[in-house]
Every structure is written in C-alpha cells, then in structure tokens.
Amino acid sequence: MKKLTPQAVLGYPVLALFVFISLLPLWMALKIGLTYPNDVYTSASSLLPSAYTPGNFLRVMGLPSTIELSAFRAAPIDFMLALRNSVIYTALTVAGQIFFSALAGYAFARMNFPGRNKLFFAFLAATMIPSVVLFIPNFVLIKQLGLLNSFAGLVAPTILMTPFAVFFLRQFFLSAPKELDEAARLEGASQFQIFWRIALPIQKGPIATLAILLSINSWNEFFWPFLVGRDPGVRVMAVALSDFMSQTGRGNPDWSGLMAAIMLSILPVIAMLIIFGRQIVESLQTSGLK
C-alpha cells in the first residue's frame, strides 16, 4: 500500500473530478436517450431516467417502436444510411491516404531521383497550409467537376495524401533496415514487390498507429462533408446529426431521439476504445512527439 502523501490527498479527488466531467455529459445523453420523450423535462435534474425505454433507440434506427411522435416533431433521420456513409467515407479516405502516402514516403526515404528533397520539402511546407485557405478553391473545383454530393467529391482532397501521413511514414521507412530490400532486389524482385511484400509489412505497427489517428479524424470530420455532402445519400453521421438538430427546431427539439442517435453514433468509438484502448492512447501520445 502506497503511503498517502499530501499530493495524493489533493490529487486523487482532482483526477476523479476530471473523469467525472469527462463522462457526465455522455451519461446524461444515454439517460435522455432511454427516457420517454414526454418525461424528458420532468426528470431533467435526475441522473437516472424516471422510466426506461429502448423505444428511442429503436425508432431512430427505423425499427418498430412503441413511441410515436407527432409528425412535425419527428424529424427524419436515416440513422443506418448515415452510419453506412460514415463507414464508406472513413474507409476510403484512411485506406487511400495510407496506401498512396506510404508509396510516396517510401520513395522519399529509400529511392534516389532528381528533385527528391525539394519535392519533400514542398510536401512538408504544405503542413503549414490551413484548411481555411483551401476550402473555397477546393469547393469550387468539386462543384465545377460536378462532384457535389458524391463520395468522389467527399474523399477527393484527402484520399491521395495528406502532408502529415507522408511525413509520418517517411520517418519510419528511413529508420527501417535496408538489408532485406537489398536481398530481395538481388533475387530479382521489382521495386513495387519489395515495397508491398517487405517494406510495408515491417511497418505494421506505425501503419496501425496512423490508421487509428486518421480514422478518428475522418470519422469526426464535419466541415468538408458539411460543404459538399448534404444529400442524404452521402451525408455522414456528423452532418446528419447537425441537420437533425436544425430540422427539429431550436425551440422544442426531439431531445430523446437526438440523444439516442448520438449514443448509437458513438457506440463504435466506445467499442474501439474498450477493445483497443491501449493502442489508441499510445497512438495519440506519439502524435505529439515528432
């Protein structure tokens, strides 16, 4: 048993408070999601619902539910469709970005070609360009290409590269041993085979780390999808939830439906956090130590 120092006596309650404040809003969202719409206000100050119902969760998923809201209050949210769109958007951007950035990162680290360092420096400088200066020209381009409200338009700016991903992967290719590459080259393997069969598998760990970081970003991305993907057919979860809120009206929103939808939408994230908690924590920790 550790000795209780004055620091611990002060410190543990503060830590507990941080945990409490981190989780309280999510707990309240869960509570309201489980509350009958008519009871939402009567049990407002309580941490537990007056009566439980799974009805809100069922109705936002489009399943038969005992809860019927009057037509003008029940805003349509096609939860399953938004979930599908978010999965497609995240999968495409993360997979594409990692593959193409790995190709480039490998070439920058391992191959010789004229202009290599200048090009890499240009990529690096691009990390300084904030999205605020890019979104208008990019929006105009996507619009002129007729790609508004399509997955192609949604993923286009990030599927081929982000400066961060190229930079991150190049670092790891630089520090990997060269001997295996050389051996494979002597046996007549092509450059792509060496990359795909040898160099890439060695970086499984860093790639998993990068995939975690990029998935968090893509899953939570709002601004770009908000601009180019408002059509329900391609609308991702974050945009769908925001539209749901503005449609139900600010005066008297369908709180229980909204909170149920929110809890469902963060379920994959919570599941990931429980299963891969250590890896997620460690990935995020490395993102600051470049």
Next chain:
Amino acid sequence: MSGRAKSISLRQRRRKEALVGYLFVAPAFLGFLIFYLLPTLRAVEISLTDWNLMRASKFVGLGNYATLLSDANFWHSAKVTFAYVVYNIPLQTVLGLLLAVLSDRLARAVWLRAIIIAPYLISNVVAALVWMMMLDPILGLVNAFLTFFGVGPQGFLASPDQAMVSVAAISTWRHTGLTALLFYAGLQAIPAHLYEAAKLEGAGEWTIFRRITLPLLRPVLAFVVVTSLIGSFQVFDVVAVATAGGPSNSTRVILWYIYENAFKFNKMGYASAISVVLFVTLILITLLQMRVLRADQSDLD
C-alpha cells in the same frame, strides 16, 4: 565487363530507379498539386475578384482587401475569434498540464488515460449537441446544479454575453484530454534521476515543477500550443451546430463569417480575401511562437 559498359548499365539502373521513384510519388504529388498547391494560389487569385459562382468573375485588384479594412463585421469576427482563443488556449493548456502531471505522479493506468481522451474521440458535432443538452435552460443539468446552489438559471449558449465562453468551454471539454495525453508522453521522456537528484537537494514540488518539468517539457508545450492555437483560430464546428454565429452575432467567428460570405451571400472573392488574411496571420503567429518558445531546442541535450 568493360568499364564503359558498366557505367552505361549503372546509368540505366539510375534512370530506372528515378522513373520508379517518380511513379511511387505520382499519386501523392497529384493530391498535393490539385488540393494543396494550386488551391493556395487559386485562393489568392479569387480574392482579387468579384465573383458569385454564377457569372464570370471580375478582377477588382486589392478591392476586397480595402473593403475588409473598413468592414465592421470583419473586425467584430476577428475580435470574437480572439476572445475565443483567449478563453480556450490558456484554460486547455493549464488543465491539460495539471491532468498530465497528476496522472504521471499518481495514476499511470492506461484505462484512466482512455477515459480522459474519450471526449476527444467523439466529434465536435456530438460534443456541441451533448452540451446544448447539458446547458439547456430547462433540461440542462448545469442549470439544475446552479439552481441548487442558489444561482439563477443562466442563458449560456442563448445569451449574447455567455455564448462565446460556452463554445470555448465545450472545445476545452473535448480537447483537454488530448492535450493532457501529449503532455503525459512528454513527461515520460524526462529521466527520473533528475527528479531524484532535485529531491535529494531538498527541492519542493513547485520548484521541481518550475525548474525541471516545465523547461524539459518545452518542445511538447510549444507543439501543443501552436497546433491548438492554429486550430482555435479556425473554430467552426461547435459554432455551426450550437449557435450558428448567434445570438446577435456574438459567436460569429472568422471562419463562420467566411462561410457566410462564400455560401450565403455568394461573395467568393471577399470570402477568399478574408481567408488569405487569416492564413497569413496564422503563419506569422506560428513563426513568432516557434521563436518565442524555442520549439526546436530541448534542455534535455
């Protein structure tokens, strides 16, 4: 093999390697060119025009920048954004630091850090919606809590005086865990023998923190402050969801004002001019900060 044949084959091999290298870089280069380099130039180009996306654009020179200087709405949005940054960054940094030091000292279990970053793993949109519920005048737990302690219900997001602070508080709630995690990683890199030596010499907690922890944490501190500062100047999501720039324009931050100009008033040129000004400001702030915080030097060396 004669020397000449060897040098030719070497040159051929080099040329082939260069070609393959270009092929490897090509897709990423395309992405860089189309979605980073050209748009940056295009933003400047659009900012010199009067353009509503429908008709052909008209060159107006620096006209948009001149308009901007005397646009009270622009200065208001700059002021509001600045207020947001001033509320958000110090609070988030200090709380993150406190949390990191506490978990480094008292609780290194990974599950604790997993809980602490949970708010960061959910989107800004969800954070905004959940806090709209928490801060709601009737439904919200925060007002129930305040009422319990004899403070009357507050308007929060619905009040022009409190909306910007509320938005900043929501951002702080979502980001403090990540900030703490980055600091925590930085703290782990500080060798334990330094603390032990200081303790042997009788240094107190505060002295150790000020003389050892803080200086050795400076590179991470600089990184975190610079990135969150750049992010803060571009705050959008929480505003878009929770306040839509209101009430009475009290949360009309710069990016929201740019968005309004571009997509509600169809003033692409003017919106681009503001975005270019913000871009230049951000670069200047970054360079300045890097200098002040001497980000590239660690006292560990």
